[in-house]
Amino acid sequence: MNQQKRIRGRVATIAVAAVAMLALAGCTPRAAAGDSAVADDAPIVIGASWPQSGPLGSVAPGLSGLEAAIAAANEAGGVDGHEITLVTADDAYDPSRLVENERKFVEQDGAIAVVNFGGISIAGREYLGQKNVMGVSMAGNSPLSDVEAFPMQRAFWPDVSWEAQLQGKWLTENKPDAVVGYIGFNNDLTESHLAGLAEQGIVPAQVAAVAPGTADLSAQISQFQAAGVDTVIFNIGAPTGGSTLAYMQQIGWKPTVLLSSTVSDFHTVINLAGPEAVKDAYSFEFFKDPSDPRYADDEVIAQYTADMEASGHDADVSNALALEGYGLGAALIDALSRAESYDSEGLLTAWDSFDSTENPMLRDGITLDASAHGRVVFQYQLSRFDGTSWTDEGDIQDVRDLGIVD
Amino acid sequence: MSAQIAVPNRSDHREAVRPPSAPNGGPPVRPAAARVSFWLGVVAALLAAVVPFVVSDYDLFNLSRVAAVAIGVASLNLLTGFSGQVSLGQGAIFGIGGYAAMMSMRFIEMPAWAALLVAIAVGGVVGLVIGLPATRMGGFNLGLLTIVIAALFPVLLYRFSDFTGGQAGVTLSAPALPSPTEALTDAQWLYLVVLALLLATIAFLNRLVGRRTGRALSLIRAGRILAVSSGVDTHLVKLQLFVISSMIAAFGGAIFAFVLGLVVPESYPLIFSITILVASVVGGSRSWVGAILGAALVVYLPSITSSVIPGEASAYLAQLVFAVVLGVCVIVAPNGIAGGIRRLAIWMRRRSRARRSPRTAPTASPMPETTPDREEPR
Amino acid sequence: MTEFLQIVLDGLMTGVVYAALALALGVVFQGTGMLNLSQGELAVVAAYIAWACTQAGIPIWPAIAIAIVASAVLGAVIYHGVVRFVPPHREDSLMTLGVTLLLGLNAIVSMVWGTDPRAFPSPFGTWVANFGGLRLTSQQLGGVALVGATMLVMAVVFTRTTFGLRLRAVAQNPRSAAYLGLRSGLWLSAGWAAACAVGAVAGIVAAPTAGLSPAMMTVPLLMALAAANIGGISSRVGVVVGGLLIGLLTAIGGRYIPGLGGDLNVVFAFAAVIAVILVKPAGLFGRESVVRA
Missing domain, CATH: 3.40.50.2300 (Response regulator)
Incomplete structure (x- = not known):
């Protein structure tokens, strides 16, 4: 017993030393906070x-x-x-x-x-x-x-909701009877997106909000089909978007597809889904994709x-x-x-x-x-994927001119 | 290997069958060495209390994070190290505590101390709800139940975003624990408070496992059947432990939220719960110092490795180094860093004694019988 | 009705991957008492090896064979190099070791192959079987066949060969096995090799659907853990049934239980698991072990 206690004493000594060393190693002394004003040639x-x-x-x-x-x-x-x-x-x-x-x-x-x-x-x-x-x-x-x-x-x-409003506006003008399905992550991006769509009078009939990392959406797709969905909006990153589009392609289901701009590039979706599966998808784009052959x-x-x-x-x-x-x-x-x-x-x-x-x-x-x-970005170019590249559809749209943002 | 395991079990049993209360009911007689370790603890605490006047606010922030995480790790040590229940969901309960405290401060405008009490209470209720089925399960099943809770927690936070604030979480417009005097900055004050709370938690836990519950626990660990035949209600004891552990985890989570100044779902992914378990095992699940060491390791090591290793893909190289260090710790020091240090201390003492009296020195190798199956509580 | 049946089918097909991964978990758990949280990442490594082979010009089926063999070797190496140093009764240490393996393998995969998801061509082509208003893709059917064949091979190996008998003997009682002259270390590494080979099949079946990425098996691992619980980790039939059941319950829960949706659909499956555990702690097909004091 006695021996055990003495050992514990040693443990404590070494542990204290270790903790103290850990705590102080790499710490910076107090009052070292520098002046944030930049001198003449300072970086x-x-x-x-x-x-x-x-x-x-x-x-x-x-x-x-x-x-x-x-x-x-x-x-x-x-x-x-x-x-x-x-x-x-x-x-x-x-x-x-x-x-x-x-x-x-x-x-x-x-x-x-x-x-x-x-x-x-x-x-x-x-x-x-x-x-x-x-x-x-x-x-x-x-x-x-x-x-x-x-x-x-x-x-x-x-803001993600602006693009959602553009999508909603486009649907009311071009496909007023669309039965919309939405696929997105189970977080605030989806909420903002749905709010933007609702602003333009579009309420998706089916919403699949899945946890990041989910890749097999075959059951959700079956559900969409059974509900008569003819337009699918994707705002979901890799790998879900690409794998789902590939699956839709394989089973031969071709609804109108709208991809959100930030998940429409080659690395996020097209390389994985294959260009055929993304063909004729629409997207409101604001940035270039260096993988796109048009650039x-x-x-x-x-x-x-x-x-x-x-x-x-x-x-x-x-x-x-x-x-x-x-x-x-x-x-x-x-x-x-x-x-x-x-x-x-x-x-x-x-x-x-x-x-x-x-x-x-x-x-x-x-x-x-x-x-x-x-x-700082308010303009979008509606684009359609022609099987190799995103091509422009119509003129650049400015959300400030459309009354979406003041 | 089996021989190594057989020997130290002896000491475990000696501990286990010790009579349930000290003779005469008085406090056990403390040998001089114990007093030494007590004073060492005091010195360490004093040293830690001096730190805020030496290092920068940035370092204090990190040290406060370590202390808050250490409370969570210590709560898991109570569960894993002292009652043999391996939980992978401690991070979720840690997060629930954080949300409970922040929400009661933000929406009901409670003072910070009351918010901490709310967190403890919520932690207790959650612990009871999870504990009722959990304590009836064995290792693998319990592992699954708790991993599920950890995996679902961030999903639920998003799902009920009207209530939890979703991705934006819950923030406070002013520090939760502002410094009461001009002499201390907020960071210094926060660090000192968190340090005091950590020490109080450890003192409480140490007392808890040293008393009757502790002895019932060592019986349970030694074998459920032995415990039952000694008249211990294993379910009840385990449930009690689960609830207390959850309360402390929630408490630690509330303090962590105060240190960070907010709660967001991304703070509590599944990997965070798993990291708490890693900290517990690598630090030493049967040691309170181990909880602090483990917490320091998981907080500091990723940042240190990623800042030391330069170049492309450095982040994953850092992750690899982190994984290798942890793996080596698990293999080299099966009782955690604290257990490893203890082993080292014993070995050094043996050696110095052997040098002093070479004739009586044991001829056998010094290592085997000093590899205890389980570390003794400190 | 058609929709219901289709969703049942979809769920079962998803469950095939869980079943294979759960089987790997079970073999490792029985042998070394380790809840191997890195099993999913090991499957990812296998899928990447197969993919890298196809990139090097090797046809897909030989590439898959190479990946399975390489995984088996990797499994044996991991057991021999790392796992055997931790005693089997240290549940927490073993689990932590699994976590470090997970982090380490994830880091290596990310460094070598990057984190962008890659298209993994289905070895079964891209046709669809339609029948009575229902459909199955070639990948789904092929996945079932491949996993089924693997299970069959495992069943034969474990119950009909001396090799399997010895493997089981060592896993169940290392001490008695030692008296029979079996070197437990060798046999346990063989167990790990077998488990990783099965896990490799899970990874290869999952990759064409999920897209190859380092985090590909994170969700399936969680589901496989649930499958092992509901079926009973000690039963090879149990884990497979468990995997299919979890896939099925998740799909049905997401569709038919209001409010669950695409992210909480797992709740239904997990609730079923917990209910089963409370009634029968060893799982549907598991055997209770008798403990003598």
Whole structure:
């Protein structure tokens, strides 16, 4: 007994030492927080917390694109002589790691802006607000449009509900008797999407809201068919969208298909489903897909490809998400080049004054514009997949002109 | 291998058949060494209390996260290490505690301490509901029931988004535990509070397993039939433990939510529940220090590996390193890091004693009989 | 009625993958007492190996054979290199080991093949069988045939061959088996090899439908765990029936129970599992073990 207690004493000693070492190793001393004002030729620091592993590891190419855009800008001399330092960290789509990364960027790296991929950037809004640091998120999630409550947070993609309204409007005009089926994830994106459709008087007869990772929707498709569905709206990422379209193709069921823009690219859906299965699908597009053969000779895409290869991201060139990350980087650089001061406030003001600004990510004729929502993209091009490529249908539509957004 | 297992069982039984109450009913006599370890604990706690005045707010945030997760891990240790029930759903109960606390602060405007009590109460109710079937199940079945709960929890959070806030979750407009004095920043104050709560939790758990419940538990672990024949109602004891464990998990989850400042469904995926189990096993499921070590490992290791390893695909290389480190821990230290340290301490002591009196030193290799089947509670 | 029957069929076809994976779980659990949470990821590895072989120009059927053999070898290596160091009664350590294997394999697959889902051509072609208003795709029919054949082979191996007999002897009572001169380590690695070969079939059957990606088997693994419970993990017939049942209940629950929809449809299946466990803890086909004090 006695011996056991003595052993425990040792355990405690070693454990205490271990804990203390763990706690203090790598910690930074207090009061080391630097001045966030940028000196004459000091680099401008931007932090990027991005899912590179975990449940959304497949969006990692977006970060490659962002890195390529920043590297290209630095190669060209930076912004007014200032180099841009992009500090990146993996958050594995875990909100607590996202907040940890943001705190590191702000408190230790002196970042003037923090970039994230998607939904979980909600977790960092409060903190960035307290620290007066600008946050930019790629996501289309509606809650990120709340600029009033979170004045430092901006979002890059358009709000998902706007596109839903365009789809609803198109259906009422072109297929008023459509029996609609909807396939999406079981989260807020679906809710926002359905709300947008309802705004235009479209209520799907069947809704399949499935958990991410579900791939076999044969039972749901049988249910859709039995209910007489003749139009299916997809707002679901890989692999579900692609595998479901492939299954529909195989059983010979050909309803009208509407794909949401962010899940209509080759990497997310077409490569998996096969081009035949996507033929004649419609989508309201705002960004280019580097995999689409129609951009084989596009100058902007050629520049993008060169920049990606120069920064060592050859593997991700064909991924649409990489181009979108590249577009986000280009937008940040454009804003910085117009900023009066190289801090959060200057960047935010410049970001809020996009005015018909061109961006390498956007379809021809579509531009970035500032708004009261903090969103910057409002124009869409209705497109139809002709079996090899997305082709334009009609003119570019602007949700501001259509009364969808004021 | 069987010989190694047979020997230490002896010590387990010695522990198990100890009479249910100390003679004279008074407190057991504590040898001097125990007092040493007690004071060591005090020194460690004091050291931890000094930390906030040395390191930055960013580090304090991470340390607070470790402490909050450690409470969750400790609650699982109570279940896994001390009553032999392996749960894969502790993360969900942790999350329920977080939601209960945040929602009662946000929507009913409760003070933080009351919200913590609400979290504990909700945790207790949930623990009872899950525990009633769970404690009647054996290992594999219990594993499934709890993994199902963990898998369904985020789905339910999305499904009832009007109530839970869906993807936006529940946030507070001000820190849950603001610093009461000018002298301390919010981060410093939060860290100190969380540290105190962690120590209080561990003190409570340590007392719990050291008393009658603890002895009933060691009987259950030694064998259900032995326990039943000794007059222990195994179902009741296990149910009690399950409920207490759930209450503490919910408590830890509430503190975690305060540290993070919000609750969102993405914080509680299935893999989070599994990570809690990993932390418990790798730290040492029969040791409270082990719970802290395990929590520190799962919070720090992913960030450290991904920041140390540069280049393309670094995130997955980091994940691989994380997996390998954990795997090596499980194999090398079957009783967790805490158990491994204990083994090391025994071995070092043997060696130093052997050097002092070479003639009486045992000739056998020092390792076999020092590999206990199960770590003793600390 | 046609819709009901079609949904029943769809559910059963989905359940085939669960059944194969559950069988792999059962073989490992019986042998080494490990609830192998990495079984799904091992199946993913198998599917990727088959895919990589087809990319290298090998026809699909030889590629599948290579993947199955490679999986069996991988299983034996994992047992021999990792699992055997953890004693069978340490349920929690074994489960944790499974988690680390899951994370490690997932990382390796993601690094080698990337995370983008890839199209995996069906080895059974792309025709559809229509009968009485119902339909089955070639992939569904072929999947049933392949899994069925695998189960048959396993049944024959386990009950009709000396190899299977020894395997079962070691799994059930390693000590007595040792007296018979059987080296338990060797036989347990053989058990792991067999389990991983079955798991490989699950992965290969799932891949054409689900699209090849590192997370392909996450949901099926959960379902396979449920299948092993409802059928009884100790029974090979039980886990297969359990897998089909889970697929069926999930499909029916999603369609006919209001409010469940496409994400909570699993609730119905899991509720059934829990009800069964409470009445019969060893599962529908499992045997209760008698413990002597």
